[in-house]
Amino acid sequence: MDIGVLLPTGTAQWGPGDDPRELVAFGRRAERSGFSSLFVNDSLISPRIEALTMLAALAPATESVTLGTAALMPFLRRPVQTAQTLASLDLLSGGRLTVAVGAGFPGRFGRPLYDLSEVPWERRFARLDETVALWRALWAGADSFHGEILRFDGIPPATAPYRPGGPPVWLGGGTPAAQARTGRLYDGWLPYPPDPADYASGLLNVRTAATGAGRRAQDVTPALFVSVRVTEDGEDTDGGRRELDAYARAVYGMPLAELERIQAVVTGSAEQVRARLTRFAEAGARHLVVRLGALGLAAQRDQLERVAGLIPALRATAAADAPAVPRVQRDTLA
Template identity: 75%
Template structure:
């Protein structure tokens, strides 16, 4: 199972005196430590470095790691402009971009952001799928696109990505609808279910929908290596409250969270590998950039 790291681009993971420009050095350290990929998330929950801006900064600063979004929210951007930005990052990185997309969530983490973007909440999954189809059409040189929601004529010549057909596009989400769409339309699947058995069942549904088409099975998980589980959980509770405004006990009901000693963390991740995960995106449970850097070293030692 390949391992990647989510960069702490959100201000909730910074303290006074932290310099967000150090994120580039953090990324280089992760690459040197042997991680296979670097990821950024995309949200309006709290102030953060914008996702595609961060990836553009990492493209010339790194050499071999994949650069990914976990996950990008396309409804925050105009579709044609987003296709241009993604193609540009793929070019600048020499074909190392991986784009995970999502449609957002109900409640305060989703629908209000659609209102800010002046995009209808209704039919959001169809809009997401059509946006991705439009990107792929642009990258293949299409001059028009006609879907149920998106219809465009006289498209200008688009920037072509480094790779023919563009970067692989993965889907986040853990519902029966997401399983079917990931299998039929996407190149990978990146959910975060708390139970490895649920992951295994979801993956079976994705692969059934794929009908033999290759789909990368990935996993998003929050991790903290500490001296014991109790200590790690105390820190992760502070992390959950700072990042989501909820206690750890609520967060771990909807997202995969792992903590404990290096051996305990490795055992927990191995259970997901046994369930079929082949690429894990690790969100480090650190409360500031110094703690994040320490966690980077600890987690690298655990893998």
């Protein structure tokens, strides 16, 4: 079991007087506390530290943690230049990069961003898959690429990533179509279903698609994106929900009741959170990307330590369940 944390790179998550330069120290603290990965998200909707810039700052400041995106939106960037940037990050981190990608969503989290990027909304999933295929071709030394949407000739020599073939690329998405595409084309799956049963059935679909495409089921890393708040001593679950509601409204502009119908959200005492996350581990999740439901860097650090206290028990649960759920080889995670 790998347990990572999403860094609070958005300004909506900061408190008065918070210094964004503290995020590098936050990442180092997470590594020392036992987290195995540091993730950042990507958007133009609200002000934030740009995702790949944040990872570049973390690469020399950390030693062993995976550095990842959850999720990168490739349509915001030129595809050839992005391949170069990702290869450079893989080099600077010594092969610790993992790239989870997404195509955006309808409404304010999707189509307006395509308009800003001057990229058509139509065929966005095909464009995403072709972009990833282009990256992989360039990382392998190709000087041309001919897809249905993206076509390039005479591409100059690209920077070679640290690992042959480049960093693993995961897909963020929980629809049946996304599950099938993950199994056929991607190295990992990063959804956020509220119900562990839905995660289990989705993972089965991913693995079925993988074997149908001639791949091994265990070649696809089963990950989960989940928002977590561990309540303080003496604080009841309602208190934790109030804090998460404030977080949801500040970050998403929606109440918690609406957010948790869409995304996995867990709050309660340490034991309650451990039990709920264990259900996802039993459903097959082997890399948790935890978003800390707190506002202000001080509160984020407090939640970081509370979640870190759960790591040994969660890893023990995953180890006990390992015979039933194939373990992805470590080199696809690191």
